[in-house]
Amino acid sequence: xxxxxxxxxxxxxxxxxxxxxxxxxxxxxxALLPRDPNWMFIYWEITENSKKNTRSRHGQDVFEKGRQVxxxxxxxxxxxxxAPTKYFDIAVMLEAKSWYVNVQEAGRxxxxxxxxxxxxxxxxxxxxxxxxxxxxxRVSDVTDEKWMAVTADFDKLLQLSGVEYIGKGSGEVAKSLxxxxxxxRAVFSRASSFGxxxxxxxxxxxxxxxxxxxxxxxCELILYGAxxxxxxxxxxxxxxxxxxxxxxxxxxxxxDGIVDLPIKALSKDETDSREIYIKVTxxxxxxxx
Amino acid sequence: xxNKEKGYLxxxxxxxxxxxxxPEYEDFLEEDWFFEAMCETYIPxxxxxxxxxxxxxxxxxxxSITPPLCNMMADDLLRERFRRYYSLRLELAEKEVIRNRxxxxxxxAKMYETKFRRIRELxxxxxxxxxxxxxKKFQDMGKLEIITCGATHGFLPLELRKxxxxxxxxxAADDYxxxxxxxPRGIWLAECAxxxxxxxxxxxxxxxxxxxxTHGIIYxxxxxxxxxxxxxxxxxxxxxxxxxxxxxxxVWSAETGYPGDHRYREFYRDLGYDLExxxxxxxxxxxxxxxxxxxxxxxxTGKVGLNEKAPYNPAEAREVAASHAGNFMFNRERQIEHxxxxxxxxxxxVSMYDAELYGHWWYEGVDFLEFLFKKIHHDQxxxxxxxxxxxxxxxxxxxxxxxxxxTWGDKGYNEVWLNGTNDWMYRHLHKQVERxxxxxxxxxxxxxxxxRALNQCAREVVLGMSSxxxxxxxxxxxxxxxxxxxxxxxxxxxxxxxxxMGNRLEEGFLKDIEWRDNIFPEMNYRVFSTEEAEKAARx
Numbered sequence: 055x056x057x058x059x060x061x062x063x064x065x066x067x068x069x070x071x072x073x074x075x076x077x078x079x080x081x082x083x084x085a086l087l088p089r090d091p092n093w094m095f096i097y098w099e100i101t102e103n104s105k106k107n108t109r110s111r112h113g114q115d116v117f118e119k120g121r122q123v124x125x126x127x128x129x130x131x132x133x134x135x136x137a138p139t140k141y142f143d144i145a146v147m148l149e150a151k152s153w154y155v156n157v158q159e160a161g162r163x164x165x166x167x168x169x170x171x172x173x174x175x176x177x178x179x180x181x182x183x184x185x186x187x188x189x190x191x192r193v194s195d196v197t198d199e200k201w202m203a204v205t206a207d208f209d210k211l212l213q214l215s216g217v218e219y220i221g222k223g224s225g226e227v228a229k230s231l232x233x234x235x236x237x238x239r240a241v242f243s244r245a246s247s248f249g250x251x252x253x254x255x256x257x258x259x260x261x262x263x264x265x266x267x268x269x270x271x272x273c274e275l276i277l278y279g280a281x282x283x284x285x286x287x288x289x290x291x292x293x294x295x296x297x298x299x300x301x302x303x304x305x306x307x308x309x310d311g312i313v314d315l316p317i318k319a320l321s322k323d324e325t326d327s328r329e330i331y332i333k334v335t336x337x338x339x340x341x342x343x
Numbered sequence: 344x345x346n347k348e349k350g351y352l353x354x355x356x357x358x359x360x361x362x363x364x365x366p367e368y369e370d371f372l373e374e375d376w377f378f379e380a381m382c383e384t385y386i387p388x389x390x391x392x393x394x395x396x397x398x399x400x401x402x403x404x405x406x407s408i409t410p411p412l413c414n415m416m417a418d419d420l421l422r423e424r425f426r427r428y429y430s431l432r433l434e435l436a437e438k439e440v441i442r443n444r445x446x447x448x449x450x451x452a453k454m455y456e457t458k459f460r461r462i463r464e465l466x467x468x469x470x471x472x473x474x475x476x477x478x479k480k481f482q483d484m485g486k487l488e489i490i491t492c493g494a495t496h497g498f499l500p501l502e503l504r505k506x507x508x509x510x511x512x513x514x515a516a517d518d519y520x521x522x523x524x525x526x527p528r529g530i531w532l533a534e535c536a537x538x539x540x541x542x543x544x545x546x547x548x549x550x551x552x553x554x555x556x557t558h559g560i561i562y563x564x565x566x567x568x569x570x571x572x573x574x575x576x577x578x579x580x581x582x583x584x585x586x587x588x589x590x591x592x593x594v595w596s597a598e599t600g601y602p603g604d605h606r607y608r609e610f611y612r613d614l615g616y617d618l619e620x621x622x623x624x625x626x627x628x629x630x631x632x633x634x635x636x637x638x639x640x641x642x643x644t645g646k647v648g649l650n651e652k653a654p655y656n657p658a659e660a661r662e663v664a665a666s667h668a669g670n671f672m673f674n675r676e677r678q679i680e681h682x683x684x685x686x687x688x689x690x691x692x693v694s695m696y697d698a699e700l701y702g703h704w705w706y707e708g709v710d711f712l713e714f715l716f717k718k719i720h721h722d723q724x725x726x727x728x729x730x731x732x733x734x735x736x737x738x739x740x741x742x743x744x745x746x747x748x749x750t751w752g753d754k755g756y757n758e759v760w761l762n763g764t765n766d767w768m769y770r771h772l773h774k775q776v777e778r779x780x781x782x783x784x785x786x787x788x789x790x791x792x793x794x795r796a797l798n799q800c801a802r803e804v805v806l807g808m809s810s811x812x813x814x815x816x817x818x819x820x821x822x823x824x825x826x827x828x829x830x831x832x833x834x835x836x837x838x839x840x841x842x843x844m845g846n847r848l849e850e851g852f853l854k855d856i857e858w859r860d861n862i863f864p865e866m867n868y869r870v871f872s873t874e875e876a877e878k879a880a881r882x
Contacts, residue, residue, distance in 0.1 A: 075833055079774050087501050087769060088748065090756035097770045152766060184503060187539070189748035189756065194564035201568035201742040207685075212561060214682065215570035216588025220558045220755050278763070298830060303763035 074283050075298045084168060086183035091160030091191030096124060097152040098168050100180050112178050120170025120178060122148050126155055129163040129185045143171060148180075149280060151301065161190030275334060277315060278303035284322040290315055310336050348727035350572075350679035351691040351734055352719070353584070354712075355405045355554060357531050358385065358698035359496055361811035361828075362411035362862050366420055370629045373824055377415050378428040379637050381474075384702035384709070385416075386462050389477045391713040392487065393469070402486055402716040403728035406478070406698065407531035409492035410518045411809070413475060414862045417522065422472050429466070432638065433459035435614075435626050439638075447654040451640045454657045475522050482523060488730035490529035491519040491550075494863070497808035498760050500538035500748060501769060506783075507776045507808070509544050509876035514805065514863060516548035521865065528732045529553060533810045534760070535586070535695075535751035542577040547879035552582040552731045554695060559749035560585030567744050572682055572690035574735070575744035583746050584731055589678060590694040593671060601667040602705035605643045606659050610704065612652050614638040639706075664707040668714035676725050691734050695751075764822075765813040768829055772807055775836050776871075779804045782843065783872040793843065796853050797868035800839050802860050804871070807832035835860070 084098035109116055128140035146153055148168065157164060164186055169179040193212065281287060283300035294302050315332040360380060365371040388406075395402050408416075415421050436455040443452040470477045481487035493499065494514035502508055512530070519527040529552045530545055537559050545553060552574065560571050560583065567575050571585030594600055615623060615636040626636055641652035642660070675692060682690035701708030719726055729737075752759035761769070782797055789797050807829055815825035835856045842848045869875060 075771055075830060076837070079770075085503055085770070085773055087503075087757070087761060089758055089761050090754065093758075095761055095766055095769075097766075099770070152770075187748075190562060190564075191747075193562060194566050196565040198565035198568065198742060198744075201565070208566060210685070211570040214589075214685070215561050215572070215585070216557050216592070217561065219588040219592060220556075276763075297767035298826070299767055301767055303766075 077283075077299055082181050084166070084181040084183045086155075086164070086166050086186045088186045088188055089154070091189050092157055094155045094157070094164060094166075094186055094188070095152065096155055096166050096168075096183055098181050098183075099151065100148060100168070104180065108178065108180060112172075116170060116172075116178060117148075120172050122146055123169060123171055124153060124155060125167045125169060125177065125179075126157065127165045127167070128159075129165045132163075138165070150278065151280065151299075152278075154276060157188070160188055160192070163187045273308055273336070275308040275313065276303060277317075277332070279317065279330070281319045281328070282321065286320040286322070288316075288318045308334065308336050310338050347724050348689070349683040349725040350689045350727075351729045352675055352679070352726050353405060353691055353693045353729055353731055353734065354403070355407075355531075355693060355695040356388075356698035356701070357407045357492075357695065358412055359407065359409040359492060359531075359533075360412055360415065360699075361809050362414060362495065362806060364415060364418060364421055364861070366858060372628055372634075373821065374421070374424065375428075377421065378425050380699050380703055381425055382429060382432070382459070382462055382637065383706070384699050385474065386465055387702050387709040388698070388712075389470075389474065389481075390461060390465060391709060391716070392477075392481045393465070395713065395716055396481070396484070396486070400717050400720045402720065403488075403730050403733070404486070404712075404716075405488045405490060405529070405730050407490045407492050408475070408478060409496055409531070409533075410494050410515050411496060411862065413518060413522050416475050417473070418861070425466075426472075429459055429462050431626055432636070433463060435623075435636075436638070439614075448640045450657055451655045455638050479523050488528065488732060489519075489523055490531055491515045491527040492531045493533045493808075494518070495805045495809045496533040496811060497805065498533055498536050498757075498810035498813065499541055500536050500750070500757055501761060502776065502808075503773050504776050504780060504876075505544075505880065506780045506871050506873055506876040507804075508538075508541050509547075509879050510801070510805065510870045511808065512544045512548055512550070513870050513875070513879070514866070516550070517865070518863060526550075534814075535559070535749065536757070536760075536810070537583075537746060537750075538748055539745055542579045542581040542583075543880050543882075544876075545581050546579045547882040550581065551735065552584060554693065555583050555585050555746055556749045556751040556755065557586050557588050558755055559583065559746045560744070562747035562749070563744040564747075565742075565744060568742050569686055569688060569690070572686060572692065573688065573738070573741055574691070574731070575742050575746065578743060578745060582731070582735055582741065583744075584691070584693045586695045586751070587692045590671070590675065590692060591696070593674060594696065594700070601671075601711065602700075602708070603643065604663055604667070605645050606656070606663045607643055608639055608655050608660065608706040609641040609643045609649075609652050610639065610706070612639055612641040612649050614640065660707050661710055664710040665714045668711050668718055671711075671715060672718050672723060672726070676723055680725055689738075691729065691738075693731075759817050760810055760813040762817060764819075765816040768813060771829075771833050775804045775807060775833065775840075778836075778840050779868075779871045780873060782840070783868055783870075784874075787869070787872070789868075792848055792850065792853065794868075795857065796839055796843055796848055798866040799853060799857055799860070800836055800843070801866050801868040801871055802862055803832045803836035803839070803856070806860055806862065807836065832860070 078099050080101060082099060082101050082104040084096060087095045089095055105117065122145065123143040124146050125141050125143050127138035129138055132138055144155060155166065165183055167179045167182040169177055171177055277289065278301065280301040283296060283298060285296070287294045287296060287302060289304065294304065296302050313334045315334065317330045317332065318327065320327045360377055363373045363377060365374065436452065436459050439452040440456050443449045466472060466474065478487065478489055482489050492515060493511035497511040499508050499511065516527055526549045528550065530550050532553050535554055535556045537555055557571050560567050560575060563575060571587055574582040574584045576582055613635040615627065615634050624631060627634060640655055642655045644652045679690060679692060701712060719728055749755055750757060779800055782800060786793065786797060812825040812829045815821045838852060
């Protein structure tokens with residue numbers, strides 16, 4: 055029918071598409087990706103062979119004795135071969151295979167290393183990532199002699215440039231249409247469903263009438279885990295859709311109080327199950343100023 | 344009297360759809376995205392360009408037509424299927440005019456008949472099925488500036504390898520040359536996602552400018568003297584234009600934006616659901632399930648249920664579009680006059696939108712643009728419409744600033760494309776890129792079946808890189824389809840990779856996926872070689 059191919063009436067069988075993705079690629083490696091000024095995403099794979107090597111170098115019980123962590127190095131200003139001096143650790147399980155890493159300081163360069171902190175304080179590195187340069191997320195302090203504007207003018211310019219709209223991008227139309235659709239559905243059926251939301255985004259707003267100094271803070275809860283890709287998993291009794299590699303994650307709003315999160319996994323043949331019960335308590339105190 | 348203007352307006356429309364083409368099915372649901380956008384946005388835009396030109400109304404507009412879209416527009420199979428699509432719509436529209444002769448829906452039924460006849464006329468008689476020639480015609484006249492985009496709308500800040508960035512840009516530039524007969528002057532980075540330093544790969548392809556979301560410029564360093572109202576040069580010398588939020592919000596905003604006017608067409612009330620089943624069935628997909636067919640008879644009406652919507656009045660809606668265009672122009676005049684006084688320089692206001700907003704989502708949006716072009720040409724003197732190339736010709740003196748990493752997505756950075764719904768993709772995608780680079784380096788001069796296999800590997804990798812898959816997973820629409828697509832390209836790549844490395848190529852397998860994923864017929868897998876990327880970075 056066309057140069058690009060015949061329409062084959064009978065060739066509608068799904069090909070390899072239904073197969074799950076490879077669980078691993080047989081290489082010890084890790085990567086770090088920038089998400090926003092304060093968040094990065096790391097994924098890693100550590101092969102059995104690498105673990106064996108680590109055991110033979112550092113002792114058979116090294117994985118039992120060591121605390122499993124992501125070591126986050128500040129690489130700002132460090133050139134090839136230089137050793138970073140600033141770092142902090144995040145406790146993880148090696149089986150998690152991926153993690154969102156929060157950093158306090160935006161606008162800096164970071165690199166991560168997954169490894170073990172031993173009882174004597176020494177660090178056994180297992181796998182290291184690339185370096186990521188995070189954006190600063192604010193107006194630069196650097197000015198340009200040739201193109202200088204006075205500060206008051208610059209503040210006005212920021213306003214004119216729409217600084218207040220930052221981050222309200224192209225999702226907007228899709229969102230407003232979706233909202234309208236929800237409105238129509240609600241008018242129609244009087245039904246609305248509020249369930250476990252994987253994207254509860256609470257925007258932090260600057261106070262309406264800005265005082266000289268201000269602070270806003272909030273927190274959310276990220277739950278994640280992994281199991282067999284074909285398992286049936288529930289969180290708080292609701293079914294969770296697993297990613298093709300068997301991992302899952304959810305983000306929750308976290309109001310003050312106690313949140314119970316029973317997590318259950320049932321194997322595909324329904325002969326085996328596992329449960330993990332997480333209880334989170336949040337209490338917020340503000341000084342009221 | 345050429346210099347009376349107080350500033351410039353650059354209107355930029357980003358036209359893009361992921362590459363969706365399924366020869367293995369006779370009839371495929373998601374291919375409709377392309378056909379709908381053809382009928383509602385791309386051809387109607389050409390229609391107004393034709394009319395404005397015939398009337399002698401000068402206008403300027405910048406449009407990205409992404410490589411996947413170019414490849415779909417030029418594809419024989421999709422062209423055939425598009426003919427089937429609009430012919431069926433026209434057939435139904437003609438029946439509908441008769442059925443609605445004495446009803447309140449007569450005018451709107453007439454509107455669709457006229458519309459689909461015009462689509463047929465433009466598509467067949469004007470452009471002979473090659474609508475890229477239509478766009479090229481207006482580019483050659485200097486009224487339209489067509490820009491490119493990453494080869495498959497790849498999201499560059501989440502790529503680990505420079506070879507991948509280079510491949511996305513180089514394939515795009517080559518594809519552009521093939522369709523438009525010269526190199527691209529500008530590019531729309533997919534999702535306006537900018538990673539500092541990637542601009543060197545633009546420069547290597549002769550690309551002179553790209554676009555950024557507002558904070559990409561105003562968080563740049565050093566501080567940009569004119570905010571987003573003048574472009575800046577990256578250290579590489581490529582110019583970056585920043586988005587004006589005031590004009591963006593005027594159209595987008597959920598509360599106050601134009602598209603929500605109650606006299607405009609209601610998107611969610613569609614003949615696919617409204618008509619008697621047996622009557623509409625021939626116009627549905629083969630599975631017979633009721634779905635939107637793109638013909639809608641009601642106006643938004645107000646905050647009422649779908650069953651209380653009033654008939655759409657095309658003449659009334661057109662008048663509203665004209666008055667919205669007048670309002671938009673008035674606001675730009677005031678904005679530009681104010682900025683001119685404040686900055687001491689003629690500002691350039693860059694208004695950037697998804698092209699499909701006009702016509703597809705906002706049905707009257709194309710009318711709005713036509714009125715806007717006319718009003719700006721006839722009714723005012725303070726605004727001059729420009730393309731970015733024209734602006735850089737008039738004002739080559741711009742500040743050097745390193746823009747900040749940014750995107751135009753929700754929250755301004757990479758989260759839309761990197762969150763719990765889609766982060767699992769990246770380890771697979773990165774592995775494919777790594778393997779592709781390995782293959783390109785290992786086989787500098789392959790030929791025969793091996794060459795075809797390597798080229799197909801490169802097609803599968805770039806198809807998997809589309810930012811669309813991650814986006815659709817985040818917003819939750821077509822999540823199954825996007826997941827399937829990503830998984831399919833991963834499998835096809837991995838299958839070929841193993842066959843190549845094991846020296847056991849299966850001709851049948853290769854042939855089958857060449858037939859399915861035929862984007863970039865002129866693909867040369869060497870675009871992924873380290874040597875090429877390094878050469879580009881040094882240029």
